[in-house]
Amino acid sequence: MTTFGWPEALFLLRAAGWTLLLTAIAFLIGSLIGGVFAIMRLSRIKLLRRIAATYILVIQSIPVLMVLFMSYYGLSLFGVELPPFLAASASLAIYVSAYLAEIWRGSIESVPFQQWEASASLAHSPAQTYRYVILPQAIRISLPPTVGFLVQLVKNTSIVSVVGFVELARAGQLVNNATFDSFRVFGLVALIYFAICFPLSRLSRHLEKVMNASRPH
Amino acid sequence: MPIQFQFEPIFAESDRIIDGVLLTLGLSFGAIVLGLVLAVLLVAAKSLLGRWVGLLVDAYVELMRNTPFLVQLFMLFFGLPLIGIRLPGTEAALLAMTLNLGAYATEIIRAGVDSIHRSQLEAGLSLAMTKRQVFQHVVLMPALARVWPALSSQFVLMLLASSICSFIAVPELSGTAAIIEQNTFRSFETYIVVTIIYLALALTLKVALNWLGRAVFPRVSSVDRLDARAEAA
Numbered sequence: 001m002t003t004f005g006w007p008e009a010l011f012l013l014r015a016a017g018w019t020l021l022l023t024a025i026a027f028l029i030g031s032l033i034g035g036v037f038a039i040m041r042l043s044r045i046k047l048l049r050r051i052a053a054t055y056i057l058v059i060q061s062i063p064v065l066m067v068l069f070m071s072y073y074g075l076s077l078f079g080v081e082l083p084p085f086l087a088a089s090a091s092l093a094i095y096v097s098a099y100l101a102e103i104w105r106g107s108i109e110s111v112p113f114q115q116w117e118a119s120a121s122l123a124h125s126p127a128q129t130y131r132y133v134i135l136p137q138a139i140r141i142s143l144p145p146t147v148g149f150l151v152q153l154v155k156n157t158s159i160v161s162v163v164g165f166v167e168l169a170r171a172g173q174l175v176n177n178a179t180f181d182s183f184r185v186f187g188l189v190a191l192i193y194f195a196i197c198f199p200l201s202r203l204s205r206h207l208e209k210v211m212n213a214s215r216p217h
Numbered sequence: 218m219p220i221q222f223q224f225e226p227i228f229a230e231s232d233r234i235i236d237g238v239l240l241t242l243g244l245s246f247g248a249i250v251l252g253l254v255l256a257v258l259l260v261a262a263k264s265l266l267g268r269w270v271g272l273l274v275d276a277y278v279e280l281m282r283n284t285p286f287l288v289q290l291f292m293l294f295f296g297l298p299l300i301g302i303r304l305p306g307t308e309a310a311l312l313a314m315t316l317n318l319g320a321y322a323t324e325i326i327r328a329g330v331d332s333i334h335r336s337q338l339e340a341g342l343s344l345a346m347t348k349r350q351v352f353q354h355v356v357l358m359p360a361l362a363r364v365w366p367a368l369s370s371q372f373v374l375m376l377l378a379s380s381i382c383s384f385i386a387v388p389e390l391s392g393t394a395a396i397i398e399q400n401t402f403r404s405f406e407t408y409i410v411v412t413i414i415y416l417a418l419a420l421t422l423k424v425a426l427n428w429l430g431r432a433v434f435p436r437v438s439s440v441d442r443l444d445a446r447a448e449a450a
Contacts, residue, residue, distance in 0.1 A: 061416050065380045066408060
């Protein structure tokens with residue numbers, strides 16, 4: 001039995017790097033898919049709206065753990081043997097896309113509709129309207145909830161340990177199995193997560209004030 | 218080679234699945250009720266007791282909101298036995314869910330309480346209501362009514378997060394899925410079935426909470442509901 005010391009603590013810190021990388025990749029891919037679904041959700045074509053709404057509703061109504069299992073076993077069914085890191089990123093990206101699509105839809109919708117009319121009266125195409133009029137305003141509105149959601153994402157990366165990928169939570173389990181020093185091990189793991197998430201939470205709250213996006217009471 | 222789905226072995230284990238669903242529902246309802254009580258107590262403590270109590274409540278809320286549920290669960294399940302408190306998996310899961318949901322609910326209800334205007338308190342006091350009556354009838358219930366949509370989505374998120382309890386071998390729905398998977402070797406079919414059940418549970422809970430909100434807080438206008446929803450988003 002080993003005791004909990006510096007090597008173990010450094011092992012946890014290195015694993016935290018994987019957590020951050022996983023977060024970044026899932027966020028990047030997820031925001032691309034999410035952006036597409038947000039715009040589909042607001043499309044003039046009913047079928048596209050329906051598809052996007054169903055996708056968002058379904059993904060938001062099942063546990064992330066199930067998204068993970070489904071993509072892991074679903075793909076291996078087709079003979080694609082994904083390494084754990086890819087399976088984890090892919091399923092987290094799906095999870096991210098549904099929530100970001102909903103956040104961004106709300107942000108786009110909260111741009112006053114007169115802005116759409118003004119842009120149309122300037123003979124902008126729909127793409128130009130989005131690019132020059134709507135998105136610059138929508139992005140401001142969407143920043144605080146997007147950063148807030150990032151906190152949820154960082155925390156939810158912890159469950160990918162189930163497919164064998166060693167990120168922070170999994171590293172904590174491994175060290176715990178070797179040292180049985182659960183309080184200190186998981187205490188440090190919690191502390192590292194807190195050190196990542198708390199600044200993000202504060203940033204989200206700060207942005208809310210700066211962007212003046214929150215409703216005045 | 219074409220893929221062949223075999224659902225019969227999964228359905229042969231339907232008794233197990235039903236037990237899993239019942240445990241998932243039991244844990245979720247337990248956590249919702251206990252978490253709500255905890256949150257109301259914490260909000261009351263924060264607004265009625267001194268500044269130090271408020272800071273303690275804040276620290277608790279921030280700590281829970283900024284660490285993963287999985288780590289909180291591990292802390293309780295593996296950590297508590299070291300100080301002599303040995304909790305079985307299911308009890309540890311219920312405790313972790315309650316503490317987690319309690320923190321989120323505290324934050325949500327506090328936002329509702331903050332939205333009650335001072336003049337309402339003065340009006341209540343001038344009607345010779347006691348401090349407790351003012352808190353209950355003027356502050357708490359209207360605040361709850363306003364934030365009910367945000368609370369509801371948090372409850373649904375907790376139902377979904379209960380799947381994480383399978384990490385400490387609690388035989389709730391996703392824990393059951395792991396057992397069935399081992400028995401049948403039909404991984405994909407197992408998780409398809411379980412995912413659809415989760416979907417049905419989450420959507421039903423959403424509708425039920427919406428209905429409950431309308432039944433318990435009938436006097437809140439639809440405008441107020443919209444406001445609360447916009448604030449929660």
